[in-house]
Amino acid sequence: MESLRFAVIGAGKIGSAVALALDGRVGKVIATRRNLSKISHLKDKNILVTNDNELACRESDVVIFTLKPPQVIPEMRKLREHLANKLVISLAAAISLDMLKEAAPESYLVRAMSNVAILAKAAYTVYCPHPDVPDWVPQVASEVFGLFGWSRMVEEAYLDALTALSGSGPAYLYTVMEAMVYGGLMVGLPRELSTEAVAYSMIGASKMVLESGMHLAELRDMVVTPGGVTIEGIFQLEENRLRTALMKAIVESTEKAISIAERARREANRAER
Ligand SMILES: NC(=O)c1ccc[n+]([C@@H]2O[C@H](COP(=O)([O-])OP(=O)(O)OC[C@H]3O[C@@H](n4cnc5c(N)ncnc54)[C@H](OP(=O)(O)O)[C@@H]3O)[C@@H](O)[C@H]2O)c1
Secondary structure (H helix, E strand, C coil): CCCCEEEEECCCHHHHHHHHHHCCCCCEEEEECCCHHHHHHHHCCCCEEECCHHHHHHCCCEEEECCCHHHHHHHHHHHHHHHCCCEEEECCCCCCHHHHHHHCCCCEEEEEECCHHHHHCCEEEEEEECCCCCCHHHHHHHHHHHCCEEEEECCHHHHHHHHHHHHCHHHHHHHHHHHHHHHHHHCCCCHHHHHHHHHHHHHHHHHHHHHHCCCHHHHHHHHCCCCCHHHHHHHHHHHCCHHHHHHHHHHHHHHHHHHHHHHHHHHHHHHHC
């Protein structure tokens, strides 16, 4: 890893976070986007910035695509010869390994989904290598994603649902957290204290889930005393259908990922003809 050179194509929100997570841990990082003024802060690190995707790919051993989903296939097609025999990772929602393979058939391809917590090196990244890659590819991919936080190799069939669950997940959790912070404000807590209380409770609750091996309902029951404070709150959450709302959010955003993939496939086929 220390000697590998990385290109990050499309250094927006996720791409900039990826470049920063790699910086100092790998041989070299080049980040690209068209509007370079938006990534001038990356130059303060050891990251090279350019709007020349071809140059970035030529100068790299591993290329990570963080473009918006509809841009990935057309851009990969243009760069195909510079991606040959390289590890190419796509972090784009919805774009399947089949589509990636059509665009860059000579590359070692990995489709992955991460989240915004790359910035805190606490992302959860799920990934699926193309079936024809050599054995070193999942190994190197896992080391790369280890720099972002936690990771797990999964079947591709799960990736659209995981895009909804852990890719979009932070946005849902921020919404829940903001609502809890507002609740704290309503009963007179200072904003900072309310935010800190919610954020640390979220970390603690997550660690209990990951480390105790207990079922979520069991963990919740540990907090709920008969006739106590917590059951009053749980009753309100049930009456206002918090669980139904969150379940619907995951189902609808999974459907959206599937429809984005279908549209991207249609557009890619049209552009090829
Ligand atoms: N945001 C998230 O939390 C999240 C989570 C998981 C996965 N993702 C995935 O990550 C990808 C990027 O999402 P994002 O939220 O980071 O979007 P974003 O901020 O819009 O980043 C995409 C970047 O691509 C650049 N770009 C566009 N055309 C380009 C080209 N031809 N060459 C080089 N750069 C180009 C754009 O900058 P210029 O216009 O300056 O070129 C833009 O900054 C998406 O596929 C998304 O599915 C995002």
